[in-house]
Amino acid sequence: MAVEIERKYRVIKSRWQPNDTGVDYRQGYLCSGDGRTVRVRIAGAQAFITVKGPTRGYARAEYEYPVPVSDAEEMLTELCPKPLIEKIRYRVEYAGHIWEVDVFNGDNRGLVLAEIELPAEDTRFEVPDWVGEEVSGDPRYFNSSLAVTPQPDPN
16 A cells, blocks of 8 residues: 655744745645545646545555646646645755645645655654644644635735
8 A cells, every 4th residue: 555654844934945946736626525535736747636545643545646737737627626725845855854845825825834754654854943833633734624724824
């Protein structure tokens, strides 16, 4: 089984600066409930459909498949409830791990979150000084929740 092990944090915006131009992301949810989601995502010039199971600890089943960008555009337009998630993702290497920093636009404008994917739940890692409060278990910060109840950050 494919498993995603992920930790998520708020970013201290005054301490973090993008290191490149990032990649534009647009995503929506075909269905979401009971911790299960089916997501459509366009990331730069690629598109994917992703099926995720409920989170247990920091882990959840995840299956992701490429789809034609034109199909993803149609699904986002015709099948996914609005608002869509809009963000720019930056990849940051720190102390041997890759952090993904998402700067949200659209209805979540101003929110900045960082995620780190790990090979095991007990993997040790260093936290950069621009990483703030952990929100891994806070359902308000699940992307599927942000699509239904946005969490814009006015600061």
